[in-house]
Amino acid sequence: MSISIPRGTQDILPGEVEKWQLIEAKARELCEKYQYQEIRTPIFEHTDLFSRGVGDSTDIVQKEMYTFEDRGKRSITLRPEGTAAVVRSFVEKKMFGLANQPVKLYYMGPMFRYERPQAGRFRQFVQFGVEALGSNDPAIDAEVISLAMNLYKEMGLKKLKLIINSLGDKESRTAHREALVNHFKPRIGEFCHDCQNRLEKNPLRILDCKQDRDHELMKTAPSILAYLNDYSKAYFEKLQQYLTLLDIPFEVDPNLVRGLDYYNHTAFEIMSNAEGFGAITTLCGGGRYNGLAEEIGGPETPGIGFALSIERFIAALNAEGIKLEINQGIDVFLASLGEDAKDYTVGLLQQLRMAGFSAERDYLDRKIKAQFKAADRLKAKYVVILGDDELKNNKINVKNMASGEQVELDLNTFIKQFQELQA
Numbered sequence: 001m002s003i004s005i006p007r008g009t010q011d012i013l014p015g016e017v018e019k020w021q022l023i024e025a026k027a028r029e030l031c032e033k034y035q036y037q038e039i040r041t042p043i044f045e046h047t048d049l050f051s052r053g054v055g056d057s058t059d060i061v062q063k064e065m066y067t068f069e070d071r072g073k074r075s076i077t078l079r080p081e082g083t084a085a086v087v088r089s090f091v092e093k094k095m096f097g098l099a100n101q102p103v104k105l106y107y108m109g110p111m112f113r114y115e116r117p118q119a120g121r122f123r124q125f126v127q128f129g130v131e132a133l134g135s136n137d138p139a140i141d142a143e144v145i146s147l148a149m150n151l152y153k154e155m156g157l158k159k160l161k162l163i164i165n166s167l168g169d170k171e172s173r174t175a176h177r178e179a180l181v182n183h184f185k186p187r188i189g190e191f192c193h194d195c196q197n198r199l200e201k202n203p204l205r206i207l208d209c210k211q212d213r214d215h216e217l218m219k220t221a222p223s224i225l226a227y228l229n230d231y232s233k234a235y236f237e238k239l240q241q242y243l244t245l246l247d248i249p250f251e252v253d254p255n256l257v258r259g260l261d262y263y264n265h266t267a268f269e270i271m272s273n274a275e276g277f278g279a280i281t282t283l284c285g286g287g288r289y290n291g292l293a294e295e296i297g298g299p300e301t302p303g304i305g306f307a308l309s310i311e312r313f314i315a316a317l318n319a320e321g322i323k324l325e326i327n328q329g330i331d332v333f334l335a336s337l338g339e340d341a342k343d344y345t346v347g348l349l350q351q352l353r354m355a356g357f358s359a360e361r362d363y364l365d366r367k368i369k370a371q372f373k374a375a376d377r378l379k380a381k382y383v384v385i386l387g388d389d390e391l392k393n394n395k396i397n398v399k400n401m402a403s404g405e406q407v408e409l410d411l412n413t414f415i416k417q418f419q420e421l422q423a
């Protein structure tokens with residue numbers, strides 16, 4: 001019996017993987033411009049990191065983690081997201097003591113969530129994310145949002161919608177929380193079991209419930225924006241001012257709460273509004289998480305970041321019909337005719353590659369016509385043809401596949417002449 005790929009995961013094959021590489025390269029290029037440096041943390045962490053960091057009452061921690069006991073009887077979890085680990089590392093490696101502040105980091109790698117797979121939702125997916133730690137300036141919130149928006153735009157996406165909200169500081173949230181409890185408590189019996197648990201633990205999570213989404217009390221729930229204190233209100237207004245200054249259109253959505261517990265002040269999501277994108281339209285999510293560093297044993301540190309998955313990025317590109325320039329062809333295919341010529345191409349191929357060309361040859365003993373077909377399939381710009389006769393006369397032929405033009409070159413100085421041909 002053959003073994004198939006686990007549900008909710010995928011193989012990214014040649015032909016498709018080039019799209020991933022282009023997005024990854026663009027993300028790295030932008031991080032260089034915005035001055036975010038790469039951090040690589042482990043794929044698994046102690047389970048406590050996520051229950052404390054992401055939050056005990058979130059769906060991620062309650063239902064979606066890949067948690068197991070290792071042979072040393074420790075509870076280990078495959079990371080469901082990247083922020084908690086970055087903050088763990090920030091604290092553990094005492095990055096708060098670095099001279100350069102804020103500390104601006106980015107990461108790219110697989111995350112794992114045991115969710116019900118559907119279009120745009122995988123059990124293993126790759127996130128690109130950034131985290132800026134150590135600044136309380138709303139300008140950095142705007143910077144983080146602009147990085148994400150620019151990445152999408154530079155890859156060609158147009159149908160984007162940015163929604164923002166403020167979850168306020170602790171004081172604002174406490175006041176809002178009380179209002180939520182008062183709002184839902186009298187009729188909590190009409191809500192799902194999860195929401196009933198959430199009422200006392202974390203009533204904000206009720207607003208994020210997929211099951212009770214359409215309950216009338218959801219629509220009339222008190223808005224956090226009405227409970228923001230002066231500092232939180234001013235912070236949110238400043239962010240909006242900066243986004244406007246950066247020419248980034250946005251909508252304020254007071255119902256945006258996000259699925260993780262560590263947020264305060266800024267919360268945002270970038271959605272695709274391309275037609276036919278499917279039910280899950282969120283491409284990117286992020287926000288501010290002042291207090292997370294303390295939660296995992298570090299000093300008080302403000303932080304903000306976002307994460308987006310490459311899977312949904314590509315789905316959005318497909319939905320907008322954007323074709324990335326991939327498979328641009330190789331520089332040269334080396335065709336040979338005769339045994340001696342064939343042997344000679346082994347070294348010649350190496351020389352071409354060392355000279356900087358992408359080069360391929362035949363490894364299946366194909367006839368010359370079939371070698372040309374192989375060259376076509378690889379979209380070779382040149383086919384270099386060496387026969388036993390030419391080899392004897394120290395000659396070699398070069399065919400420009402676009403123009404059909406063919407020239408004979410001297411074999412001894414071939415590489416140099418071939419380089420000149422490109423100039």
Ligand code: HAM
Nearest residue numbers: 081083121122125283284285286287305306307308309
């Ligand atoms: P999140 O909203 O849980 O936030 O995930 C961020 C993004 O990851 C989503 O917008 C989506 O693009 C992608 N994503 C999440 N789950 C899946 C899935 N099952 N399949 C495919 N893509 C998925 C976080 O993870 C936070 N750590 C973001 C953050 C960083 N906040 C502050 N800093």
